[in-house]
Amino acid sequence: MKRKALALAGFATGLLAGTLFYRRSSARRRDRLDVYFADGSMVSFVEGSPEAERLLPLARQALAAARR
């Protein structure tokens, strides 16, 4: 009886962990912009920042041009 309860608890825990992992990995990824400079430095701007809001529309334009 005790073994059965333990197995059930293990199964439930695994199911919960799997669901959480799936939900996190399939969560909406944010648009972003990564810029690399000649001196080896890199800056990243995520959606919502003024820099990304300025450049991401250009990227969408480029994608639309390439796919038309």
Next chain:
Amino acid sequence: MDASQALADLTEISSQIEAAVLFDVAGAVQGSTLTDADASAELVRTAGELLEAAAAFRSGETEVTQLEASTQDGSVFVVRDGGRGVVATTAPEPTVGLVFYDLKSCLRGAAEEPKPKRRRRTTKPPEETAS
């Protein structure tokens, strides 16, 4: 290697790249995987605007060498090396490092001088001497 050969090699080795356009420092299209010339020109113009706007994020002499704009619909990559650049589009969530590597290889390939064809030797066989 010319631009069209470099782009052909690029699309052959990288299945992630949907479209790619090579351009020079003046923004002129040197080669494209797109059949629509207007679309190629627009892609290059947009790449130039992206580079220019991104350069304004840093003060100083250092220039932007490459950038990636990642959106829900796909990614846009721009790589610049010397007097040339390449802009490419991919599906969402590409393998970023691999795409940059392939684009740099494409730029290097396009910058290579075409190998001169080897001339055939036209040496005459030694004449037989009548004895």
